[in-house]
Amino acid sequence: MSTDPLFVPLARAGASAMPTVAITLNGEALQVPVASSVAAALLATGVRRFRNSPVSGEARAPYCMMGVCFECLLEIDGTPNRQSCLVSLEAGMCIRTQDGLRDLLAEACDPALALARALEASHGL
Amino acid sequence: MAFEASPSRTRIRMADTADIVIIGAGPAGMAAAIVARRHGATVVLLDEQPAAGGQIYRGIMSAPLQRLNVLGPDYEAGAELAREFALSGARHITGAAVWQVTGDRHVHYLRNGCVRSIRAGRVLLCTGAMERPFPMPGWTLPGVMTGGAAQILLKGSGMAPSQPVVLAGCGPLLYLLGWQYLRAGVPIAAIVDTTGRSDYRHALRHARGALAGWRYLKKGLGLMAALKSSGVPFYKGATDLHVLGDKRARGLGFVSGGRTRKVESPLILLHQGVVPNTQFSWSLRARHRWDESQLCWAPVTNEWGELDVAGIFVAGDSGGIGGARVAALQGELAGLAAVTQLGKLAAHTRDALAAPLRAEVRKNLFIRPFLDALYRPKRANRIPADRTVVCRCEEVTAGDIRGYVSLGCIGPNQVKSFGRCGMGPCQGRQCGLTVTEIIADARGVAPGETGYFRIRPPIKPITLGELANEA
Numbered sequence: 001m002s003t004d005p006l007f008v009p010l011a012r013a014g015a016s017a018m019p020t021v022a023i024t025l026n027g028e029a030l031q032v033p034v035a036s037s038v039a040a041a042l043l044a045t046g047v048r049r050f051r052n053s054p055v056s057g058e059a060r061a062p063y064c065m066m067g068v069c070f071e072c073l074l075e076i077d078g079t080p081n082r083q084s085c086l087v088s089l090e091a092g093m094c095i096r097t098q099d100g101l102r103d104l105l106a107e108a109c110d111p112a113l114a115l116a117r118a119l120e121a122s123h124g125l
Numbered sequence: 126m127a128f129e130a131s132p133s134r135t136r137i138r139m140a141d142t143a144d145i146v147i148i149g150a151g152p153a154g155m156a157a158a159i160v161a162r163r164h165g166a167t168v169v170l171l172d173e174q175p176a177a178g179g180q181i182y183r184g185i186m187s188a189p190l191q192r193l194n195v196l197g198p199d200y201e202a203g204a205e206l207a208r209e210f211a212l213s214g215a216r217h218i219t220g221a222a223v224w225q226v227t228g229d230r231h232v233h234y235l236r237n238g239c240v241r242s243i244r245a246g247r248v249l250l251c252t253g254a255m256e257r258p259f260p261m262p263g264w265t266l267p268g269v270m271t272g273g274a275a276q277i278l279l280k281g282s283g284m285a286p287s288q289p290v291v292l293a294g295c296g297p298l299l300y301l302l303g304w305q306y307l308r309a310g311v312p313i314a315a316i317v318d319t320t321g322r323s324d325y326r327h328a329l330r331h332a333r334g335a336l337a338g339w340r341y342l343k344k345g346l347g348l349m350a351a352l353k354s355s356g357v358p359f360y361k362g363a364t365d366l367h368v369l370g371d372k373r374a375r376g377l378g379f380v381s382g383g384r385t386r387k388v389e390s391p392l393i394l395l396h397q398g399v400v401p402n403t404q405f406s407w408s409l410r411a412r413h414r415w416d417e418s419q420l421c422w423a424p425v426t427n428e429w430g431e432l433d434v435a436g437i438f439v440a441g442d443s444g445g446i447g448g449a450r451v452a453a454l455q456g457e458l459a460g461l462a463a464v465t466q467l468g469k470l471a472a473h474t475r476d477a478l479a480a481p482l483r484a485e486v487r488k489n490l491f492i493r494p495f496l497d498a499l500y501r502p503k504r505a506n507r508i509p510a511d512r513t514v515v516c517r518c519e520e521v522t523a524g525d526i527r528g529y530v531s532l533g534c535i536g537p538n539q540v541k542s543f544g545r546c547g548m549g550p551c552q553g554r555q556c557g558l559t560v561t562e563i564i565a566d567a568r569g570v571a572p573g574e575t576g577y578f579r580i581r582p583p584i585k586p587i588t589l590g591e592l593a594n595e596a
Contacts, residue, residue, distance in 0.1 A: 060517075064273065
């Protein structure tokens, strides 16, 4: 899934090499450029597909980079459905792309929704 | 001994409280925090990002000199506000995803996998803007991103496209991004502008306002002049935009000057203006109105930004697009009103302090009708043809939605029940406006009559485990 990166760090005057950190992506060790978010670092590493659409199975990748579109959902350190554009990059992160998203969403989100509605009711809304 | 109570291990905690809780650390939120602290209120500001600045001033306190030079003076202006905020004494909680605000002003948020809540005397929603959806064939392909996304990569991480890029759409942010790329030496394959001759004619009706807001006008004309003299291919009045490619973007097809054209690039950056982020105000069941000049929903507020939900205010672009300067001023106004309601400021002092701020807001809004008319997104780019995907999460097309309307759906919530449109993880953020306009168009009514998705918490994804861990 990795190919020529769409984005690269702007050349910094006087810097000979870009600083990188080590992570794993789907179990594979990877050096990624230091960036403000996991999504930014993966884009600059050449990752094009972040997840598959649960409906058609088509490849998806970050679209908005500001927490609106949810296209950049990844499993990060064991937690699924993290918005990777909002997660700060840290060395040693264990990242997995999500393919069976619908199942994960069904497990992770719907009970929370039900509980939140109960909370909402208890708050008298 | 073994049974001795150990208070430190109990899970019961006194609720966190603050006079004022602000959501969002952009110009509105920072300015509100500064003014509220000045009048003696305790302030907690919650924001998703690791540092203050919002989207407009993202990375402002950490950007190296070279990046500041690329981004230009308007960006650098945010540093002063961010510094003042840092010294204000407000408690800034970073990396916090607020997932619920209740009508009785409990603010629930998720941070590092832990759920917490704060009881607020007053709540200020400063959640800013998001990009207007730009549905077109192929817009879900990897390699298609928003102009705002590209700017975030530039501001936050100092990253720019690796190969010649296509910028398509309209609006100041698109031209600003082009100008910033030129300064950074990033090659641009083409700028595909959807603004046409008739837009200039419409906009000229607001020429008086534009001239009164001459600073903005001068800046905009400067950007356009720089882009046009740079030699970057610039296509005007572009229509029939569609992304080329099968598994990923390969280029952009469009019609300009009566000719069908193609520009190849693996990266297509789309932008057609920004719209208020209204998730919280909708989730609070506050009243909203359809703004026909900005083609978006905006919460209805009083002159201080207070919603019809008492004690909850909206400031900045989340209440209607006005830009960074207006956002900061509205933040101050809402902050003054909030501290007055809490008894920390006399009403007459509040009014005296507010008068010059209001004058400044008016001055900064002179240009708006001109901009709204000039960069009014084209009908075909808001209300797409049948085959275009509208809801990216559930892959519901414009044709599907029209079908549901013909079956009797009169608003977004019925369409959601019929076809899952707006039911995915983004909760309708990306399709809500498009759905509103498609339904209104198909029914032949004003968009304001269709209503909007019923937005429910959690506003942000949260797992059952995280909820169970509420500390």
